[in-house]
Amino acid sequence: MNRVPINLNVNGKATRSDVEPRQLLVHFLRDTLGLTGTHVGCDTSQCGACTVHVDGEAVKSCTLFAVQADGASVTTIEGLAHEGRLHALQEGFWEMHGLQCGFCTPGMIMSAADLLAHEPDPSEEQIRHALEGNFCRCTGYHNIVRAVRHAAEANARGASSEPVVAADD
């Protein structure tokens, strides 16, 4: 099949690739770039496991062809920690036991990050509404709600998160 060149900035790094026009962004990220933190949980764009940020907005990366993202900046879960520190949501999910099997977690965190960017102090109802496009089969969402609140409160306090290196130990 013919291939089309695309230019993307992924997690702050410029990449240039030739892709099949039918390749979905999620498969480009996973298979071509090896960024396997973004997951695929369905084939009908419901589960949200594949959520990434495209030009700052949460997008289900299974709903987009890679070619449609040409020229865009993409952030995946691997690029969320900033200057060696966990993102407040990564910290919140860890602190509040907001994950069990971890499969929904990257997408869940990316969606929640979008929420906090638009609404820094969301109510339980706002959190539940914002995350209704992300399925979690393990947690019953209880601790996910707490995790997002934890992050919102930490942000409000200006608290700094744990360094990623410590987390990697």
Added chain:
Amino acid sequence: MSDKYFGKPVKRVEDPRFITGTGHYTEDMTLPGMAHAAMLRSPYASARIVSIDATRALAQPGVLAVLTGKDLLDAKIGSIPTGWLLPDLKTPPHYAIAPEVARHVGDVIAAVIAEDRATAEDAVALLDVELEPMDAVALGSDALAPAAPQVHPEAPGNVAFEWEIGDAAAVEENFARAYRTVKLTLRNHRLVPNAIEPRASMAQYQKASDEFTLWTTSQNPHIHRLLLAAFVLGIPEHKLRVISPDVGGGFGSKIFQYPEEVIVLHAARKLNRPVKWSARRSESFVSDAQGRDHETVAELAVDEHHKVLGLRVKTVANLGAYLTTFAPAVPTYLYGTLLNGTYRFPAVHAHVTGVFTNTVGVDAYRGAGRPEATYVVERMMSRMAHELGIDPAEFRRLNFIQPDEFPYQTPVALVYDSGNYEPALDQALERVGYAELRREQEEARARGRYIGIGFSSYLEACGLAPSKLVGQLGAQAGQWESAVVRVMPTGKVEVLTGSHSHGQGHETAFAQIIADDLQIPMEDVSIIHGDTGRMPYGWGTYGSRSAAVGGSAMKMATAKILDKARRIAAHLLEAAPEDVVHEDGKFFVRGVPANSKSFFDVALMAHLAHNIPDDMEPGLEAQHFYDPKNFVYPFGTHVAVVEVDADTGRVKLLKYVAVDDCGPMINPLIAEGQVHGGIAQGVGQALLENTVYDEQGQLVTGSFMEYAVPRADDLVQFDIGHTVTPSPHNPLGVKGIGEAGTIASTAATANAVIDALAPFGIAHLDMPYTPERVWRAIQAARAQTQQAADD
């Protein structure tokens, strides 16, 4: 032993990799030269495979091979066996690729192996297959009808088994002298487990050594290896290594041995290349073993003091087209034995017919038989309370087994080892604010708002299982668990366990146990699981067994380490071992803490072996195989509060209280997380989830578009409480908590909805309580009332 970690809400050590996107799931893995498999699945529920012409597919660039059922038979690949046998059980063959007849939508008809996934999937569409559709049957009771299509020639009348438990005559007698009886026809509908990670498998073959490695989404890699090697592929067991890396949830569905694992292993050998397959979600819906699917008639009898006299149950259990790994056990020994609940039922009798249909196989799904039993018992208790016009909580209290009656022999085989049911009920009533809530309900009704309160004072039997006992009942597996505790010269510890974590946080909870016993920092302990190449033989994780059985194995192995460590320390301290104490991480002669040996000193000397007792082996490593003496019996009371909108039929969950007793909690954060997730799945069954097959056996709910997995905005924050009644027979005193939430919550939610509908005169309604179903029931009830008024 210290209590620095046990019982504390320690943050999980596995989380850093998951929150940074660096977990390693099977689908994330690639190997050099890896090819991809894609499956052609039957679009019909029943069809004769007339011919398969692969010419066009094979002509595609990049297509490496096409496999059919005949190819696998020619290669002497056997049928996938079931792991549990009942008397007179019919066990028709289950081939990885159907050779002649496809028996459900999704049954594999052929597999294509190609250079990449897209090419493989494209080539599947190019297979020229002639199928001759035949009549199919999807509902269990329909399959028992005299003229029903036959799923297997080996199972006349589609009956896989007839099974019963309890004393039918005693039940008969008690019913004869009953003050009141109630009878309900109950449909416990079918569910799709839907772990968010779809199944995936990757196989590698090393020609020179004739060895296989299979990475697969498994809850129990040793069971996979045993079945694949000994029964299906005929590979010598030691030549197959099964690795189950990070797994994205299981809930039962990843216990079983599936066709795709056979196909990738065979293809890897045939092509001498690694081969991977990953399910699309649409494949998961038609190939992951499903859950529940009972049609039941139940009757309950009480005497004039409102004490239960007996329960009679007749169930048709739909098993689907093939018997999967534990399928025969789920609607029998995991169901019938639980029909006594938390109550003094003097007589119980259950009869179960297991039925083949043209649907996906039904097996263990979170709770496995126990939610079905709890639904029957708890629904019947609430129905009877309503019939008697008494409070459902008080009716339960009146019939509870009392704390001084344990061990308690039920009429359905189990001996409950311990329990204390009233405190959990009381705490639940207090948390939910029961008296006030009933007043609110009254007031709301007066204003045309319909609130319902539902109870489930459940009990479950888990911690599977005493091997001798389950062997007598038909298990073709042992159910003990193993652990190796391996201390290194530096005092760091590696623990290898046969239990498997796919979300349960074993790497944390198990390390808490070991670190406390060895009095070392948790950071010095690694928990290793999920690799038959590293671990001792073990039976994996299901039936809420990891803490009670796997944890106990570790505790016992650690005791052996401590015993040896103490003897080495005594030798170094020139003292008798019985005089040496182990406190604050140090070994010293009682009363002389100044002169001590650290765990590190002892570990190092065990390995140097320069100065250890003459009759002692060097090294510091211990293994234990732990076979439990009994099941463990967690229990509790859950209360659901719902509101039904009478105009739209919409049911809203308002409040959910769960008080569970799982014995002492190793890590409350993790234990409560298990309860949360369990409740979500149980509430999901009651309110949202349903698996619908049409009369031709087509799966109507084949994607997340039609199958309603609970979303964040369907649920509420749960109110969780505990009571603590330790198990008397395992060294940790722990009981399982992984399934309790699901076991309890479906019945609690159903009872709440029926309670809300009581003013309409609705005595029962089958789940799931979708707006349409509830609205129709209200309309029908209103029409009836109107009719009665008119007459």
